[in-house]
Amino acid sequence: MRRLLLFILLTGLGVAEPPAQWDGLVNNPPATPAVADGLSLRLNEAYEAEVTRLGGPAWWLELVHRHCRENIRAAGAHPEAPPLSQSGRVFVAAYAAEQARLAKIQSRYPSEVRWASDEVVGWELPDRTVQFSFDDGPKSGITEPILATLRRFHVPATFFVLGRSLAIYSPDYTGFAVASHSYDHANLLSLNAAALEAEFTDTESQARRSGLKLLRLFRAPYGSRAQRELTAMKKHGLRSMLWNVDSQDWQAAMQARPGRIASRTLALLLLHRHGIVLMHDVQPQTPAELARLLPLLPQLGFKLTPP
Ligand SMILES: [Zn+2]
Numbered sequence: 001m002r003r004l005l006l007f008i009l010l011t012g013l014g015v016a017e018p019p020a021q022w023d024g025l026v027n028n029p030p031a032t033p034a035v036a037d038g039l040s041l042r043l044n045e046a047y048e049a050e051v052t053r054l055g056g057p058a059w060w061l062e063l064v065h066r067h068c069r070e071n072i073r074a075a076g077a078h079p080e081a082p083p084l085s086q087s088g089r090v091f092v093a094a095y096a097a098e099q100a101r102l103a104k105i106q107s108r109y110p111s112e113v114r115w116a117s118d119e120v121v122g123w124e125l126p127d128r129t130v131q132f133s134f135d136d137g138p139k140s141g142i143t144e145p146i147l148a149t150l151r152r153f154h155v156p157a158t159f160f161v162l163g164r165s166l167a168i169y170s171p172d173y174t175g176f177a178v179a180s181h182s183y184d185h186a187n188l189l190s191l192n193a194a195a196l197e198a199e200f201t202d203t204e205s206q207a208r209r210s211g212l213k214l215l216r217l218f219r220a221p222y223g224s225r226a227q228r229e230l231t232a233m234k235k236h237g238l239r240s241m242l243w244n245v246d247s248q249d250w251q252a253a254m255q256a257r258p259g260r261i262a263s264r265t266l267a268l269l270l271l272h273r274h275g276i277v278l279m280h281d282v283q284p285q286t287p288a289e290l291a292r293l294l295p296l297l298p299q300l301g302f303k304l305t306p307p
Contacts, residue, residue, distance in 0.1 A: 116230050120217070120307075122244035122275030129274050130302050132157040133243060135181050135219060137281035140169045145287035147171060153294040156306035158241075159281065160219040161212075163203035170210040177307050179217040180204070180238070188220055188229045196229065200236045217241040217307060241307070243278035245269060249286045261289040266296060 125131065132150070137143045138161060150157050159173060160181035182188070183202040191199070200218075207214045218238035220229060225240065233240055247265045248254045254261050265277060279286050297304060 116227075116240065118239060119230075120239060120241040120276070122242070122272075125274040125276070125305070127273050128301050128303055130245075130269060130297065130304050131276045131307055132279065132304065133160060133219070133241075133276055133307075134158070134279050134281040134286075135160045136165070136185065137161055138165055138169050138171050139282045140171075142284060142287060143169075143171045143281045146281050146290060147173070147176065149287060149291045149294065150176070155294055155304045158215065158217065158307045160217075160241075161203075161207075163206040165282075166203075166206045166210045166212070170212070173212065177215045177217075178207070178212050179215040179219065179241070179307075180207070181219045182221050185221045187222055187224050189224050189226060196232055200232065200238070204236075215307065242276070244272060244275040245277040247277060247279045247286075247289070249279050249283045249289060255283070255285045258285070258288065259292060261285060262292040262296075265289075265293055269297070269302065270300070 122131070132155060134143075134146060134157060137159060143159070156176065158177040158179055160179050162181055162185055163183035180200070180203045182199040183206070184199070186195070186199060188196055188199065204214065216237050216239060218233050218236075219241050223242055225233075230240055245265060245268045247261050249261045254264065261279075265279075269275065269277070279290065
């Protein structure tokens, strides 16, 4: 019966039924790190071809919006334990599929798969606890409205800055955490040892010149890192911090309609119930999407905490 409903739902959206292998995934959403890691790894290996065939922004976004609406309703009725709706289950499958697709096109080590046990991903946070993070800035005209919105709603956040951007512009980060996201956003895996070292030291030097004290956290560009990069981080007294709620605010398809970025982020938070949100303070739509999202979170019982 459930498979029939799923089929009707998906054909209603104009897409094919998911492959039979998704059943286990649909019934076991990624609730714990171990499950999430294993899930992503299995998906990476087994479902790439299927994901490539099915993956498309319209299909994906429809699911996000449907899931978001239904789970907001469910969360309102049962604040402690909202049941995962049928479309929620489809969303879980689609989300995992998206992870597999991103893993394929972007990085050997997708951000949401923990590579070392001491990495911070977001799964470690208590239930209904959320941290916000902003990457790739600072950028004049975008970082400041984001800071103002965070201050207005009393929301803490971490800004993962690029050394080269700090050299051009340095806003007033008073009250917020600032940490390194490398000097120039290189894919660390592609660098030789000297260049990798410079990504850390040049950013530290620039932060000093800008009068900033950096938190001992590091976010690898693209989430792209392996053992060598983690060892280098450790040498500099840095801990790797990733995310598990990707707003995808950098995607043209997400930016195309106001509200999409906020509702995708909300959908993921309702699905995971805890985590680290990734946004970018270089994208023009991000300040407005953040302002849309923040007032909803306390209403849904989320606690917003510093790193
Ligand atoms: Zn980045």
